[in-house]
Every structure is written in structure tokens, then in C-alpha cells.
Amino acid sequence: MRTEIEALQKENKKISLAQIAKEIGAEYTEVLKNAPNVREYPRERIEDLFETLRGWERVFLLLVTEGFVLEINDKFPKGFYGHGYLNFHDKDSSIGGHLSVGRIHSIYLVDDIMFGRRSCSIKFYSEDRKEIFSVYVPRNEKKELIPECLESFNNIV
Structure with missing residues (x-):
């Protein structure tokens, strides 16, 4: 393949x-x-990945359901564990919610083309191969990938 x-x-x-x-x-x-152009990221290092994302000036978070595409452009939030979830509550971010980290089966670092442009994302999948959510390297006002975030994405190991 x-x-x-x-x-x-x-x-x-x-x-x-x-x-x-x-x-x-x-x-x-x-x-x-x-x-x-895709790297699989080890699930057991998800906290390191989230810490990297918190270092970006902002992220472009995408959540796709059957009938809705939700886009949030903000700082990646801090969170804490409780009741089996990673609870995102951060006064410095509008991104909030409860993530069942244990249901994340695969994480991919994807360097792709979207609508004719380079697009870099981190995609989180469940065991049934359904996308849970994605975090994209954000773009500036010129619609270019923000260089510092792109460099950080490229350096994720």
C-alpha cells in the first residue's frame, strides 16, 4: 500500500x-x-504531546461529527484527571470538555494537503478507527502555517 x-x-x-x-x-x-508523510505517536506519551500543544500560541481544534464540523481556534487548555476523564478547564482557553484518554487507540502526526495547501495535524482515533478529534497547526492572517508551531510539530518525537 x-x-x-x-x-x-x-x-x-x-x-x-x-x-x-x-x-x-x-x-x-x-x-x-x-x-x-505520517508518523504514529505513542499513546503512552500523550501528556508530553499535550504539553507541547500548550506551548503553541494557539491551536486549531477540529471535531467532526456526522452532521457538524466544530472548529475552535484558541490556546490548548490545561487539564486534570478525575472520574476517568482528562477534564479541560482553563481560564486562558475557550476549549473545554472531558476527554476519555483511555479510549484513544491511535495518534497520528499527519503532514498532508488540504484544499491545495500544506496542512499539518495531530489526529486522535478510537479503537473502532473513528476520529475523536484533531489538532491542526494554526495559520496566520496570510493563511500560512505559523512557523513556530510548524517547527514544533516537525520536532515532535
């Missing part, structure tokens, strides 16, 4: 991983696992 993905990316520089999944008839998460 990796060879097929690489060939499609070489053939069309503006093809997204989602388009590749449709074209080859594969699940999107299978494409993520095999794409050369």
Missing part, C-alpha cells in the same frame, strides 16, 4: 490522504498507517 500511496503523491502533488483512501478503496486509518 505504501508504494501505491507514494506513486499517487508523486503523480499528483495536491492529492490529499483522504482522496488517496477513496481512490484505492482503503480505510483512511490504513492510509495513515502506510503514508510516508
Whole structure:
């Protein structure tokens, strides 16, 4: 599958991983696992990842449901554990809620193309291969990826 993905990316520089999944008839998460421009992040290091995100001036958080795409552009919140959830409550962020960290099965660092532009995101998936939420490297007023956040994204190990 990796060879097929690489060939499609070489053939069309503006093809997204989602388009590749449709074209080859594969699940999107299978494409993520095999794409050369995607890294899987260890779940057991999620706190390190969240700490990195808190260092960004802001994030672009995306939550997609069957009938709604929710976009929040703000500072990544601090949280605390209680009742089986990571509870995001931070006076410096409008992002709030309760995350069942134990239900996160896979985390992918994705360098992709969206609407013809480079897009970098961190995608969180459940065991049933459904996306829980994504955090994108934010853009500035010129619609360019914010350089400091992009550098931080590239340095996540």
C-alpha cells in the first residue's frame, strides 16, 4: 500500500490522504498507517504531546461529527484527571470538555494537503478507527502555517 500511496503523491502533488483512501478503496486509518508523510505517536506519551500543544500560541481544534464540523481556534487548555476523564478547564482557553484518554487507540502526526495547501495535524482515533478529534497547526492572517508551531510539530518525537 505504501508504494501505491507514494506513486499517487508523486503523480499528483495536491492529492490529499483522504482522496488517496477513496481512490484505492482503503480505510483512511490504513492510509495513515502506510503514508510516508505520517508518523504514529505513542499513546503512552500523550501528556508530553499535550504539553507541547500548550506551548503553541494557539491551536486549531477540529471535531467532526456526522452532521457538524466544530472548529475552535484558541490556546490548548490545561487539564486534570478525575472520574476517568482528562477534564479541560482553563481560564486562558475557550476549549473545554472531558476527554476519555483511555479510549484513544491511535495518534497520528499527519503532514498532508488540504484544499491545495500544506496542512499539518495531530489526529486522535478510537479503537473502532473513528476520529475523536484533531489538532491542526494554526495559520496566520496570510493563511500560512505559523512557523513556530510548524517547527514544533516537525520536532515532535
